[in-house]
Amino acid sequence: MDFGSILNALILGVSIASIWLIAALGLTIIYGAAGVINMAHGELIMLGAYSSYMLQYYLGVPYLLCIPASFVIVALVGLILERGLIQYLYNRPLDTLLATYGVSLVLMQGVRLIFGSDPKYLAVPEIFSSNLSLGFLSISTFRVIVLLVTALLVLALWLLFYKTRFGVQVRAVMQNKEMAASFGINSSRVYMLTFALGAGLAGVAGSLFGVLNIVLPTMGASYVVQAFLMVVVGGGSLAGSVVASGVTGEMQSVFAFFTNDTFARFLIFVLIVVFLRFRPQGLFAKAGTRR
Amino acid sequence: MDFTRRKLLKTAGLASGALLAPHIWVPSEARAAALKKGEPLKVGVLFSLTGALAVPEEDSTLVLQYAFDEINKAGGVGGVPVEPVIVDAKSDFNVYSEKTKELILRDKVIAIFGCYTSASRKAILPTIMQRDHLLYYPTCYEGAECTQNTICTGPLANQHSKDLIPFMVQNFGKKVFFVGSNYVWPKESNKNAKIWLEQAGGELLGEEYIPLGSSEFGPVLNKIRDAKPNFIFSTVVGASDIAFHKQFKQEGFKVDQMPIASLTTGEIETRAMGAEFGAGHFLSAPYFQTLDNPTNQKFVEGFLKSPYGKNGTTHYNMEETYLSAYVFKSGFEKAAAAVGFENVTPRAIRDHSGGIRVEDAVSPEGLIWIDDQNFNTWLKPKIGQCQADGTFKIVKAADAQVAPDPYSIYPDIGVCTKDGLKAPDGKIRKNVI
Numbered sequence: 031m032d033f034g035s036i037l038n039a040l041i042l043g044v045s046i047a048s049i050w051l052i053a054a055l056g057l058t059i060i061y062g063a064a065g066v067i068n069m070a071h072g073e074l075i076m077l078g079a080y081s082s083y084m085l086q087y088y089l090g091v092p093y094l095l096c097i098p099a100s101f102v103i104v105a106l107v108g109l110i111l112e113r114g115l116i117q118y119l120y121n122r123p124l125d126t127l128l129a130t131y132g133v134s135l136v137l138m139q140g141v142r143l144i145f146g147s148d149p150k151y152l153a154v155p156e157i158f159s160s161n162l163s164l165g166f167l168s169i170s171t172f173r174v175i176v177l178l179v180t181a182l183l184v185l186a187l188w189l190l191f192y193k194t195r196f197g198v199q200v201r202a203v204m205q206n207k208e209m210a211a212s213f214g215i216n217s218s219r220v221y222m223l224t225f226a227l228g229a230g231l232a233g234v235a236g237s238l239f240g241v242l243n244i245v246l247p248t249m250g251a252s253y254v255v256q257a258f259l260m261v262v263v264g265g266g267s268l269a270g271s272v273v274a275s276g277v278t279g280e281m282q283s284v285f286a287f288f289t290n291d292t293f294a295r296f297l298i299f300v301l302i303v304v305f306l307r308f309r310p311q312g313l314f315a316k317a318g319t320r321r
Numbered sequence: 322m323d324f325t326r327r328k329l330l331k332t333a334g335l336a337s338g339a340l341l342a343p344h345i346w347v348p349s350e351a352r353a354a355a356l357k358k359g360e361p362l363k364v365g366v367l368f369s370l371t372g373a374l375a376v377p378e379e380d381s382t383l384v385l386q387y388a389f390d391e392i393n394k395a396g397g398v399g400g401v402p403v404e405p406v407i408v409d410a411k412s413d414f415n416v417y418s419e420k421t422k423e424l425i426l427r428d429k430v431i432a433i434f435g436c437y438t439s440a441s442r443k444a445i446l447p448t449i450m451q452r453d454h455l456l457y458y459p460t461c462y463e464g465a466e467c468t469q470n471t472i473c474t475g476p477l478a479n480q481h482s483k484d485l486i487p488f489m490v491q492n493f494g495k496k497v498f499f500v501g502s503n504y505v506w507p508k509e510s511n512k513n514a515k516i517w518l519e520q521a522g523g524e525l526l527g528e529e530y531i532p533l534g535s536s537e538f539g540p541v542l543n544k545i546r547d548a549k550p551n552f553i554f555s556t557v558v559g560a561s562d563i564a565f566h567k568q569f570k571q572e573g574f575k576v577d578q579m580p581i582a583s584l585t586t587g588e589i590e591t592r593a594m595g596a597e598f599g600a601g602h603f604l605s606a607p608y609f610q611t612l613d614n615p616t617n618q619k620f621v622e623g624f625l626k627s628p629y630g631k632n633g634t635t636h637y638n639m640e641e642t643y644l645s646a647y648v649f650k651s652g653f654e655k656a657a658a659a660v661g662f663e664n665v666t667p668r669a670i671r672d673h674s675g676g677i678r679v680e681d682a683v684s685p686e687g688l689i690w691i692d693d694q695n696f697n698t699w700l701k702p703k704i705g706q707c708q709a710d711g712t713f714k715i716v717k718a719a720d721a722q723v724a725p726d727p728y729s730i731y732p733d734i735g736v737c738t739k740d741g742l743k744a745p746d747g748k749i750r751k752n753v754i
Contacts, residue, residue: 149593161573286540
């Protein structure tokens with residue numbers, strides 16, 4: 031085995047990490063800020079892919095514009111979901127779990143009723159369906175796009191949470207909702223906006239996954255498990271999810287390089303279970319009251 | 322509610338009693354599935370209309386409805402119309418076996434058409450065999466099964482890749498890399514493919530399996546890049562297959578330098594991935610939409626115009642399903658002629674199905690017939706290359722029908738005969754799955 035192949039595996043690891051991370055970002059925000067375990071996260075990803083498909087197929091919107099548009103559309107869905115359902119369930123984690131699971135079924139079957147269960151197709155500019163190569167190194171252009179979008183979103187989220195007034199409010203509510211409320215922060219509004227933000231991020235992930243993968247009503251299910259793992263291992267914070275995705279993505283790629291894909295997954299899940307046995311609160315757990 | 326031990330035992334006792342009860346009256350009831358002349362003939366159609374398997378299986382249901390409509394318009398089966406009882410198996414193997422019982426006991430169907438995956442087939446076979454019923458399994462599978470209650474109209478593993486591997490070796494070179502989904506059919510298919518590869522003088526550089534439903538092909542494609550094969554042999558199925566072809570191009574692989582030879586990537590898959598990702602690759606199948614013969618033209622036009630043709634394409638899996646309806650028609654009529662219409666049972670149909678031919682005038686893929694020993698299908702595998710518009714150009718067709726052989730790679734286990742699996746020592750075992 032030569033040096034080039036290992037380097038390629040490491041680069042691929044970064045790309046796999048970015049895919050795992052972007053799937054987990056929305057869930058991290060919603061779980062971290064509002065403490066809601068959103069079982070419908072996979073279906074929000076699926077809605078993002080279908081939004082892009084709709085915009086492209088019916089309105090002829092170019093693909094790159096579909097990405098932010100999917101953010102807006104799915105964020106609106108998230109907003110409606112939060113106002114219509116989740117806001118009544120904030121202090122009942124088990125009920126939110128069941129309710130969001132129900133929502134996921136409704137969304138999946140609803141999309142199936144409207145679009146049918148046959149797979150859909152997202153067209154991208156020709157330049158994205160090729161690769162960049164430099165000597166023995168090679169990576170697909172679209173993987174670079176996913177990586178860039180993920181990096182951009184992480185930066186934007188960091189700025190939002192640590193450099194704006196809204197971010198301070200969110201962090202205050204995360205630490206202690208009642209105390210924050212007594213300082214005049216409208217916690218209900220903060221929850222609503224963070225939920226919409228998290229949903230919108232899932233929408234962005236969906237419009238990217240529609241290109242890597244296939245647009246189907248059931249596509250969300252394959253991403254939601256790994257997204258949950260990243261959030262749990264990361265401890266629900268943004269930095270935690272970034273580190274967790276980075277490490278597991280690299281492990282996935284390197285293990286698969288030395289053995290095979292199936293064994294790599296097996297090893298990762300075993301390691302995660304062992305890790306959670308010794309650190310159930312995740313990598314970077316926030317001090318503060320949990321609801 | 323507090324469960325004491327006593328209460329629990331009592332409940333469990335009641336529950337097991339309730340479970341046992343149906344068996345007391347079921348057999349006599351089930352036997353009395355007497356057919357009456359003039360009443361429609363009920364058949365079960367057992368596919369998933371929802372869930373992960375819905376993509377291929379919904380089309381199977383639609384094409385069967387089309388076939389039965391066509392048969393009914395032409396006078397039905399044995400003079401009576403066929404009435405398909407359509408159920409949704411919801412991509413859940415428990416539902417498959419539950420619905421099988423329901424179709425046999427409640428609806429009293431004369432035969433069941435169903436299943437797309439080997440897993441669901443193996444889930445319902447015990448019930449089918451216990452009731453001595455009849456399953457038409459209308460798609461490809463790995464073989465290594467010998468029951469007295471199935472008829473299969475798709476290619477077996479020994480037929481599927483027989484021509485494809487030598488063709489690819491001749492045209493592209495000796496070195497090949499195997500990629501498949503991680504379950505029984507790809508693994509068994511690859512065992513067959515290895516035999517053909519050895520005969521063709523090829524060289525296997527690597528073999529990788531991807532979890533079902535996975536969409537991450539980066540690591541595998543990196544390995545293929547390092548191994549530099551002349552072509553890839555793929556048994557990746559479903560949504561993964563589409564992700565595989567997309568990422569193949571996105572990672573900079575060139576189809577003219579290293580094409581994928583697949584057993585699964587047909588018209589439906591190419592439409593879903595976009596023709597630009599499918600173009601140039603190869604598929605081995607008994608049927609392609611572009612087959613140039615009057616029967617196929619009639620089938621494609623008729624189906625797409627019918628209310629069942631909403632997906633806009635025909636596909637090898639759909640054609641094999643379509644054929645199964647005609648195999649059923651001939652089998653039933655032969656049985657009715659032999660034992661009388663009222664006395665036809667699933668057993669009688671199967672016993673009279675050996676050697677049944679579906680002629681050029683009916684079969685879109687051309688003449689096929691049912692093997693009179695193992696009840697799989699003699700057919701001509703064809704190799705097609707995907708074109709820029711997503712249709713396939715046939716580049717090679719077998720000269721003659723290839724014999725199905727479910728135990729081709731396991732000669733030590735035996736040969737499948739109509740009475741059961743005949744071991745080399747002459748012992749016959751029935752219903753081997």
